[in-house]
Amino acid sequence: MGNSCQKSCACLQSYMPWIFKACDCESKPTTPPEPTGPEPPPDQPPRIFVALFDYQARTDEDLSFQAGDKLEILDTSQESWWIARLLVKNGFARPGQNVQGYVPANYVAPYQSMEAEPWFFGPIKRADAEKQLLYPDNQEGAFLIRESESQRGEFSLSVWDGDAVKHYRIRRKDSGGFFVTSRKAFPTLNELVKHYSSSSDGLCIKLGKPCIKIEVPAPYDLSYQTVDQWEIDRNSLQLLKRLGSGQFGEVWEGLWNNTTPVAIKTLKPGSMDPADFLREAQIMKNLRHPKLIQLYAVCTLEDPIYIITELMRYGSLLEYLQNDGGSRIHLQQQVDMAAQVASGMAYLESQNYIHRDLAARNVLVGDHNVYKVADFGLARVFKLENENVYEAKHETKLPVKWTAPEAIRLNKFSIKSDVWSFGILLFEIITYGKMPYAGLMGFQVLQKLDQGYRIPQPANCPQELYNIMLQCWNAEPKERPTFETLQWRLEDYYDMDSTAYADASTFVR
Incomplete structure (x- = not known):
């Protein structure tokens, strides 16, 4: 279903106020769009879903809703945007609100399903569960249930007791039901949560409120209109604030359709052929992963070419690291950065x-x-202009210090050359954005690499992390690790074995 792959991004709705029409508080809603697909067969019950997050309409045909609202799904013919009817009390919607329109499919889940429960977080990693539970707005007893990383079909309960996050395996009985400790089983996870919310009964603490879902997914497109026709009118965009600039153009914070914050990359005229770009962009738009920036739309009919993507408000990781300099970002956060990047790259590897x-x-x-x-x-x-990488003046055209030797000398780019670059990225992360191979020109770097030279271990870099860098810089591409391996090694960096799980039976009632 559409909610099976949720992305992590900044919450958009706080930037878009409700639009009210001049009417009293019990005015009937505006005319909704008609479904383009078939209604559910009369012998089937209505397809009732629950909103997982707030959503503010981006177009006149969208449907605004709030987390917890119930919706009847009328048309699922589009993968990422469905037509839904808001099920409202007493037949009245909120002032000025449509009761039927398009909704992002990854914002809803079937009513009374496990996915609709506020405590269910799906297949997130243990480390991610800890990060979300330690978010400051959570209170003691905050908890979540996630799919088990190691045991297919089983679940894990993660709970914050005020001092640390504890994890419990939830197992299934052969006869059916779920249990944390074998002396007490429950027919459903809901019953399990209900029991431990009234009594700790061996857990470290009684379950309190579900963990706050701090990462609101981005819809896969700007709107239902841009799913297939994603060449948009540049007049629909406002450039609000320049976020940065580079060799090929600038990046701006902008607004689409007066409703939706976006990032807009403006490319210098002549920096790429529009036809070549559109062929590549078609692939890029279909790559969807929580750790990849989502491409939304393009403007290619005139210069400058615009690339419209989801907005990340804190800019590049390089500047973020350089501005911090170690005052707030420490090793645990640095490893987390690297693990998230490896996760996105593992998806590209799989594709x-x-x-x-x-x-x-x-x-x-x-x-x-x-x-x-x-x-x-x-x-x-x-x-x-010139791909002769041996000339230092062209180093900025092809980033020699980040590029694997075989990619430079033989133009052999592969996922393994990306792994080499990831090793340099690890160096940037651990040194707060320092330049690799400081003091060396590009051609000197190539010469030294051929002689077996590698960047020395930074002073503040743990040996295990440096070992990962060295493996990424193996002279033989096939001997470098996969991104899948890099992902789990970084996610497991802080003792992720089975001893990290608490045993409820060891606690005194």
């Missing part, structure tokens, strides 16, 4: 897609310490 320019400058930072890989695939469509 047989190559980034070609992985570096801290091409990772963006959002709210709640979310990091996403950006600009994947763009390197292959930029027009380079």
